[in-house]
Amino acid sequence: MPVKDSILIKDFTKASGLRIGVDESEPCRDRVGESEFAWIDASAGEGTTPGALPLVLIHGFTGHRDDFVEVIPGLAQKRRVLVPDLRGHGDSEATPGPYGWGFEQMVKDLVDWLDHLGIERCDLFGHSMGGMLTLRFALAHPERIRSLIFMCTAPELPETLSRSNFEIGAKIAEARGIDGLQELMEKAARKNCSESIAGWGESYWLHHRRRLRAMTPASFRGAGEGFFDSGSLVDRLKEIEAPTLVLVGEHDTDFSPGADLFEQHIPNVTCRRLPDAEHHPHQENQPAWREVVEQHFDNLR
Numbered sequence: 682m683p684v685k686d687s688i689l690i691k692d693f694t695k696a697s698g699l700r701i702g703v704d705e706s707e708p709c710r711d712r713v714g715e716s717e718f719a720w721i722d723a724s725a726g727e728g729t730t731p732g733a734l735p736l737v738l739i740h741g742f743t744g745h746r747d748d749f750v751e752v753i754p755g756l757a758q759k760r761r762v763l764v765p766d767l768r769g770h771g772d773s774e775a776t777p778g779p780y781g782w783g784f785e786q787m788v789k790d791l792v793d794w795l796d797h798l799g800i801e802r803c804d805l806f807g808h809s810m811g812g813m814l815t816l817r818f819a820l821a822h823p824e825r826i827r828s829l830i831f832m833c834t835a836p837e838l839p840e841t842l843s844r845s846n847f848e849i850g851a852k853i854a855e856a857r858g859i860d861g862l863q864e865l866m867e868k869a870a871r872k873n874c875s876e877s878i879a880g881w882g883e884s885y886w887l888h889h890r891r892r893l894r895a896m897t898p899a900s901f902r903g904a905g906e907g908f909f910d911s912g913s914l915v916d917r918l919k920e921i922e923a924p925t926l927v928l929v930g931e932h933d934t935d936f937s938p939g940a941d942l943f944e945q946h947i948p949n950v951t952c953r954r955l956p957d958a959e960h961h962p963h964q965e966n967q968p969a970w971r972e973v974v975e976q977h978f979d980n981l982r
Contacts, residue, residue, distance in 0.1 A: 705747040708772055713797045716790070719772035720765040721746050723757035732982060733760035734803050734827050737795075740764075741809030741834075742908050743901070745771045745892040748808070752963050755971055759978070763803075765794060767811070769900030770892075782903025784911060787814050788821055795825065804978070806830040809936070809960065810908050820917055828981055829921065830974065832928040833960050835939020836946075837913035842935060844909045851905060854898040862901070863893045877932070877959050918946035925950045926977040930958030930965060951977070 708719035725733075736756060740748045746764040756762045766773035768790050769782055780786035791814070795803065804827050807815025812834025819826050854862040867886055870878075878885050896904075925947050929940040931954045944952040953973045958965040 705750040708746060708766070710772065711797065713790070713793050716768065716774035716776075716778060718765060718768075718774060718790070718794055719746070720763055720794075721749075721753065723753050723762040723764075725757050725759055725761065728758055729761070730759040730978075733978070735761040735763055735800055736804045736806060737791075737800075738762065738764045739791075739805070739807040739811030739815055740767065740770070741811045742904055743770070743893055743896060744808070744811065745888075745895060747771075747888070748892070748961075749963065752967065752971065756974075759975075760804075763798070763800075765791075766895075767814075767904070769896060769904045771895050775897055775900055777899075777903055781907070782900065783907030784814055784817050787907075788818050791818055792822060792825075801825065802827055804828045804830070804981075806832065807834060808832045808963075809834050810904075813908070813911060816914055816921075819921060819923065820914070823920075823922065826923050828977065829923050829925045830928065830977065831925065831940075831943055832962065833930060833933050833936045835936055836915050836918055836942050837939070838909060838911060839935045839939060842909075847905050847909055851898070851902040854901050859894055859896055859898060859901065862898075863890055866893070875932075875959060877957075877961075877965050915942055915946060918943065919948065921947045922949065924977075924981060926973070927952040928962060928970070928973065929954055930960060930962045931956050932959045933962075936960070 706721055709722050710717065710719050738749045740746065746766050749764050753762050753764065767787060768774050768778060778786040778790065780789060802825055805815050805818065807813070812831040815829060815831065816836060819829055850862055850866070853865060867889065925943070927940050927943045927950060929937055940952055940954070944950055955962040955966050955969050955973070963970045
């Protein structure tokens, strides 16, 4: 069962507009270039740790800024925390950019958004597909990064993930709409969910519905094709010079091999396998997750 810090969340909601429930947050919104983007911006204010840079959290495929809603309060006690909805997700732009939906466009979006906010350098955290984006951003713009955190992600597509299953899902979304896809996915997943997901109760499915229903059939296909068409970057991991933390749930069988690759090839890396966790360790074992993340930042001082 995920651990919630109700005191931190309560205090944070007063200052940020964040609220707990199915619709957890009201985002900041603005046009960045020709596109509309939404994000959470949480600041520690006077409590900011000296030398702390903004921390940017990047969600995965079919994800949402509120994937991180429970950990933002603790993180924001010491630093500014920014959590965008990626293109095609959440409340951000629902149409493709000049480079379509894939990682090239997402990297451009991230650069433009950081420039829009006046952020020259940050600590960058990526989960799942968001970690694959984080890696591409760091390779293209190393001067914008102080440190990296990769969580349950990989430098290449995991062999266990099925392109054919994704294609079936994309066709269902196009034929029946996103609601039709979500209903079928939930029905199938409920029959074979892990103990971790079962422990969340109905809150998992409420959030799952919100995440997926924020997408369109076009964005589901476009972002998914970008994910499945991505090539391996294992040979370029040696170029990463920033201090790097790699996190993976001990039961995340899809992305455990990716954690091994990061650990083997990035020069300045620390890898931690978090117990009692699968693909969402920040929710499944929040105390252990918080401890290793804060230790990473302590080591940067």
